[in-house]
Amino acid sequence: xxxxxxxxxxxxxxxxxxxxxxxxxxxxxxxxxxxxxxxxxxxxxxxxxxxxxxxxxxxxxxxxxxxxxxxxxxxxxxxxxxxxxxxxxxxxxxxxxxxxxxxxxxxxxxxxxxxxxxxxxxxxxxxxxxxxxxxxxxxxxxxxxxxxxxxxxxxxxxxxxxxxxxxxxxxxxxxxxxxxxxxxxxxxxxxxxxxxxxxxxxxxxxxxxxxxxxxxxxxxxxxxxxxxxxxxxxxxxxxxxxxxxxxxxxxxxxxxxxxxxxx
Amino acid sequence: xxxxxxxxxxxxxxxxxxxxxxxxxxxxxxxxxxxxxxxxxxxxxxxxxxxxxxxxxxxxxxxxxxxxxxxxxxxxxxxxxxxxxxxxxxxx
Numbered sequence: 001x002x003x004x005x006x007x008x009x010x011x012x013x014x015x016x017x018x019x020x021x022x023x024x025x026x027x028x029x030x031x032x033x034x035x036x037x038x039x040x041x042x043x044x045x046x047x048x049x050x051x052x053x054x055x056x057x058x059x060x061x062x063x064x065x066x067x068x069x070x071x072x073x074x075x076x077x078x079x080x081x082x083x084x085x086x087x088x089x090x091x092x093x094x095x096x097x098x099x100x101x102x103x104x105x106x107x108x109x110x111x112x113x114x115x116x117x118x119x120x121x122x123x124x125x126x127x128x129x130x131x132x133x134x135x136x137x138x139x140x141x142x143x144x145x146x147x148x149x150x151x152x153x154x155x156x157x158x159x160x161x162x163x164x165x166x167x168x169x170x171x172x173x174x175x176x177x178x179x180x181x182x183x184x185x186x187x188x189x190x191x192x193x194x195x196x197x198x199x200x201x202x203x204x205x206x207x208x209x210x211x212x213x214x215x216x217x218x219x220x221x222x223x224x225x226x227x228x229x230x231x232x233x234x235x236x237x238x239x240x241x242x243x244x245x246x247x248x249x250x251x252x253x254x255x256x257x258x259x260x261x262x263x
Numbered sequence: 264x265x266x267x268x269x270x271x272x273x274x275x276x277x278x279x280x281x282x283x284x285x286x287x288x289x290x291x292x293x294x295x296x297x298x299x300x301x302x303x304x305x306x307x308x309x310x311x312x313x314x315x316x317x318x319x320x321x322x323x324x325x326x327x328x329x330x331x332x333x334x335x336x337x338x339x340x341x342x343x344x345x346x347x348x349x350x351x352x353x354x355x
Contacts, residue, residue: 153295182280193284
């Protein structure tokens with residue numbers, strides 16, 4: 001029986017889909033059998049981040065409506081044999097699926113796969129309730145901004161009242177230089193406010209844009225900082241004790257000069 | 264110009280993260296107990312009604328808010344009292 005993990009956040013644009021894609025690929029790199037489920041019905045995107053957009057025939061709603069068998073809707077990844085995607089329907093609305101149907105689907109997938117990773121839609125409406133319905137555990141993604149942390153707190157409360165306890169936190173898009181200057185909340189600040197366990201920290205990294213453009217998750221890149229950070233998270237999820245990355249900040253006199261002069 | 268010199272010598276003004284943290288703390292206390300500003304206003308109006316039976320208070324400078332200690336949320340009211348009303352003193 002595999003594990004069902006939902007990747008969620010309150011605010012949109014904090015990196016849920018990127019995180020889902022990277023963690024899925026990361027488990028596949030460890031030879032685990034993984035399926036990524038795009039639960040953002042109406043606004044599918046995990047397919048393009050994975051570079052699988054032109055292979056979609058059936059989607060999640062086709063499965064729950066009984067238009068096709070589950071196996072027919074699963075798309076195998078181009079690079080990793082053990083990685084699959086179940087895409088969201090794009091032409092339907094978020095009410096096309098019920099929490100019961102999602103629960104049933106997750107149960108079925110967990111029999112076949114080691115990890116079922118669900119990309120949750122932003123917000124707290126029906127789509128969120130569907131996405132978390134079948135999850136064994138939740139990972140919350142936030143960035144260090146006031147709005148994202150506030151919404152993360154709301155999500156933690158909603159998960160709690162849905163009986164999903166002890167969610168783990170990923171802080172995405174940390175900018176070490178701004179943290180050092182005292183212009184961005186650091187990890188301790190965020191953890192203190194939200195009072196949840198930290199799973200990992202992803203630094204802001206231009207390579208994320210490049211990898212998303214290409215449809216190849218950054219975790220496969222051995223030198224990109226964000227890739228290394230995601231691989232650390234995979235190891236933690238698999239039970240290893242991995243220390244947090246330290247972010248070297250280039251704050252030399254020359255660096256300061258460049259910043260003051262604006263280049 | 265002064266700012267530029269400050270920057271060059273690394274003496275930058277205090278960053279904005281502390282402001283962010285303080286604002287978040289405040290907003291989360293309210294979010295977590297699900298108290299709207301309207302609800303707080305209603306409490307405030309009722310408190311004014313009750314307390315005005317006994318004291319003259321400065322309504323415009325009155326402040327009520329929710330704060331969070333480590334373990335619990337507290338309602339803190341700061342009500343400036345102008346004077347006690349006649350006939351309400353203890354023992355009279």
